[in-house]
Amino acid sequence: MRAFFEIEGGFPVSGEIKISGAKNAVLPALAATLLSPGVYRFTNAPRVSDLCTMLELLSHLGAKWWEEGQTLLVDTSGVTEFEAPYDLVRLMRASVLVLGPLVARFGKARVALPGGCPIGKRPVDLHLRGLERLGARIEISHGYILAFAEKGLSGTEIVLDIPSVTATENLMMAAALAKGRTEIRNAAREPEVVFLGEMLLEMGARIEGLGTERIVIYGRDDLSPPPSEVRIIPDRIETGTYLVLPGLTGGELVLSDTDVSFLEAPLEKLREAGLEIETESHRIFVRVSRRICPLKVVTAPYPGFPTDLQAQIMVLMTRAKGVSLITENLFENRFQHVFELRRMGAEIEVDGRTAVVKGPVRLQGAEVEASDLRASACLVLAALAAEGVSRVYGLEHLDRGYERMAEKLSSVGARIRRGRDEAEELGRSCWSGASRKAF
Numbered sequence: 001m002r003a004f005f006e007i008e009g010g011f012p013v014s015g016e017i018k019i020s021g022a023k024n025a026v027l028p029a030l031a032a033t034l035l036s037p038g039v040y041r042f043t044n045a046p047r048v049s050d051l052c053t054m055l056e057l058l059s060h061l062g063a064k065w066w067e068e069g070q071t072l073l074v075d076t077s078g079v080t081e082f083e084a085p086y087d088l089v090r091l092m093r094a095s096v097l098v099l100g101p102l103v104a105r106f107g108k109a110r111v112a113l114p115g116g117c118p119i120g121k122r123p124v125d126l127h128l129r130g131l132e133r134l135g136a137r138i139e140i141s142h143g144y145i146l147a148f149a150e151k152g153l154s155g156t157e158i159v160l161d162i163p164s165v166t167a168t169e170n171l172m173m174a175a176a177l178a179k180g181r182t183e184i185r186n187a188a189r190e191p192e193v194v195f196l197g198e199m200l201l202e203m204g205a206r207i208e209g210l211g212t213e214r215i216v217i218y219g220r221d222d223l224s225p226p227p228s229e230v231r232i233i234p235d236r237i238e239t240g241t242y243l244v245l246p247g248l249t250g251g252e253l254v255l256s257d258t259d260v261s262f263l264e265a266p267l268e269k270l271r272e273a274g275l276e277i278e279t280e281s282h283r284i285f286v287r288v289s290r291r292i293c294p295l296k297v298v299t300a301p302y303p304g305f306p307t308d309l310q311a312q313i314m315v316l317m318t319r320a321k322g323v324s325l326i327t328e329n330l331f332e333n334r335f336q337h338v339f340e341l342r343r344m345g346a347e348i349e350v351d352g353r354t355a356v357v358k359g360p361v362r363l364q365g366a367e368v369e370a371s372d373l374r375a376s377a378c379l380v381l382a383a384l385a386a387e388g389v390s391r392v393y394g395l396e397h398l399d400r401g402y403e404r405m406a407e408k409l410s411s412v413g414a415r416i417r418r419g420r421d422e423a424e425e426l427g428r429s430c431w432s433g434a435s436r437k438a439f
């Protein structure tokens with residue numbers, strides 16, 4: 001038996017959805033706790049299974065974590081291990097984020113080599129080459145990355161071939177404990193990278209150029225936990241996922257506790273598609289009162305249109321009158337949702353990196369299987385738009401990055417329920433076990 005969402009489509013949404021903290025911000029923030037022993041306090045951490053995996057990894061390394069109300073606390077005073085085992089890395093590629101902090105602080109790290117992933121090959125060569133530039137010796141042995149820097153790391157210049165998000169984060173963390181000045185060129189500019197940099201500043205690091213392609217880090221001998229709570233920034237991808245919903249079902253939504261400044265490219269595209277959008281700094285009001293227009297969408301590193309919203313906007317385009325072109329530039333295999341959308345009646349052809357979507361079609365409810373995290377969100381959206389009942393399988397992907405999705409959607413009038421028993425309802429969840437307190 002597998003978990004599924006059963007969804008009856010075609011009901012307009014209405015109401016408010018509160019956006020959670022960003023998965024892609026909490027993961028590097030937790031990795032950064034390895035840079036200095038002590039107690040760290042986080043608020044607005046999303047209760048998603050990737051957070052659970054990262055907490056398991058930190059526990060494996062010797063850290064402790066607990067909660068006080070909604071605050072998540074992590075104590076890294078007892079970290080003694082240097083290994084991220086395959087069992088955890090295979091669940092979550094972002095486990096590789098512990099590599100930089102471990103080798104910088106302890107002079108050694110052993111991290112399982114992440115394999116390919118459903119959306120693409122996703123090598124980690126830029127992480128490894130950057131660490132080598134900082135003076136680490138890297139070996140690959142028996143499926144593990146071994147990194148050594150017995151005499152510490154030294155500042156250097158690193159030019160990334162691609163503005164990789166997690167490579168920039170790994171190298172920024174490592175450089176924060178390296179001797180001297182490190183310059184990272186062609187650095188990623190994502191809000192989550194800026195957020196991590198700001199946390200490192202709170203820990204005593206000196207960093208310039210956050211949010212630009214040139215980040216300069218002046219390493220310190222020691223860092224310390226931030227003096228106050230670190231608030232995880234809102235999830236721009238969760239926001240974008242729910243933003244397209246009124247375009248599919250009709251109705252109107254208010255998305256609160258978000259950050260509009262992170263969403264310029266998606267907001268521009270959705271307005272071009274015909275959605276009526278009004279914004280305040282932390283709230284977005286969205287509704288649709290006219291026909292959806294076709295779009296040309298090209299994914300790109302921030303501030304371009306995010307690859308993590310490509311699948312969701314593709315569903316919207318099945319509603320548009322005319323031909324839409326959606327080009328995926330970041331990951332070579334991120335069109336797997338197309339096959340499932342076709343099973344629901346969508347007319348989509350893939351030509352190399354571009355999906356050609358012909359609309360409008362009325363999607364039909366079906367049983368579908370998600371291949372990855374954003375494909376799962378796309379299929380939920382498609383099912384909410386479709387005529388009849390759908391079952392969306394593959395919720396282990398969805399649970400990685402969406403907090404309480406069924407509950408949030410039900411609260412705005414969607415007909416969605418999670419199938420299977422109550423224990424499964426929470427998905428893979430380290431805080432639902434009898435031995436641990438619930439968040």
Ligand SMILES: CC(=O)N[C@H]1[C@@H](OP(=O)(O)OP(=O)(O)OC[C@H]2O[C@@H](n3ccc(=O)[nH]c3=O)[C@H](O)[C@@H]2O)O[C@H](CO)[C@@H](O)[C@@H]1O
Nearest residue numbers: 024094122123124125126127162163164165166308330331
């Ligand atoms: C935990 C996290 O923050 N995940 C996000 C992060 O993933 P992640 O950081 O893994 O994605 P990258 O920015 O690294 O990937 C961008 C491109 O660079 C390539 N590459 C990357 C590293 C490397 O060493 N060599 C290499 O060739 C990748 O295969 C990909 O084609 O950014 C992606 C792109 O916005 C998002 O989809 C993910 O949600």
Ligand SMILES: C=C(OP(=O)(O)O)C(=O)O
Nearest residue numbers: 024093094308373374401
């Ligand atoms: C691809 C994603 O995440 P990850 O990099 O953690 O696989 C995502 O968030 O869409």
